[in-house]
Amino acid sequence: GENVEQHPSTLSVQEGDSAVIKCTYSDSASNYFPWYKQELGKGPQLIIDIRSNVGEKKDQRIAVTLNKTAKHFSLHITETQPEDSAVYFCAASESNDYKLSFGAGTTVTVRA
Amino acid sequence: NAGVTQTPKFRVLKTGQSMTLLCAQDMNHEYMYWYRQDPGMGLRLIHYSVGEGTTAKGEVPDGYNVSRLKKQNFLLGLESAAPSQTSVYFCASSYSVIAGTGTSYGYTFGSGTRLTVV
Numbered sequence: 245g246e247n248v249e250q251h252p253s254t255l256s257v258q259e260g261d262s263a264v265i266k267c268t269y270s271d272s273a274s275n276y277f278p279w280y281k282q283e284l285g286k287g288p289q290l291i292i293d294i295r296s297n298v299g300e301k302k303d304q305r306i307a308v309t310l311n312k313t314a315k316h317f318s319l320h321i322t323e324t325q326p327e328d329s330a331v332y333f334c335a336a337s338e339s340n341d342y343k344l345s346f347g348a349g350t351t352v353t354v355r356a
Numbered sequence: 357n358a359g360v361t362q363t364p365k366f367r368v369l370k371t372g373q374s375m376t377l378l379c380a381q382d383m384n385h386e387y388m389y390w391y392r393q394d395p396g397m398g399l400r401l402i403h404y405s406v407g408e409g410t411t412a413k414g415e416v417p418d419g420y421n422v423s424r425l426k427k428q429n430f431l432l433g434l435e436s437a438a439p440s441q442t443s444v445y446f447c448a449s450s451y452s453v454i455a456g457t458g459t460s461y462g463y464t465f466g467s468g469t470r471l472t473v474v
Contacts, residue, residue: 245415246417248398249396253396255423268383276461278461278463280463280465283470285467286467287360287405287446287448287466287468288399288446288463288465289465290463292383324447333399337461339390341459342387342404342406342450343389343401343414344401344461344463345401346391346398346399346400347398347400348396348397349396349398
């Protein structure tokens, strides 16, 4: 099955700086890669996703990049704000496979 | 409000007791899932369902059973609780969007059930 590794496990950044979270996956058949944000006491919420035919996708201050050859994808958050503090999960799934495999999560803390 | 509702939100069980966690969604999603979340281990799939009346095992199914008698509900049962089942349990439902470039699945998660087994 798919194995998704996520780094770092914790990340502390100064407000206004950028944050980068990296994930690798093992199954070359995977072609859907979503990112989830989990705030304290809540369930994960989808923030951005990318399919394998696209190298990069942006949505305001967040972007995701994908390198299929190297089997890794990354989340970039620019101009971080205190409300960006949360746990972020990457995930991957195979084509037509609705089951997501999740990374272990990254706890992001934005220092004021 | 549309979404995924989990009950209860908190529960403390004694070892050997049984309980059922309820998940309800009102988005007409075909797929439903139960995950457990443990520190440093992310989200691990327990069981899932691809439609009413169907269930299947995920990554960590031992000690759990599920049922999906109605499309909108997905129940997770613990027949004889063990301390190793202390965790936060999340239910999710999803749709699928098929485009020429592939399929993506929009997951909606519930707010979780914190279970402690003593």
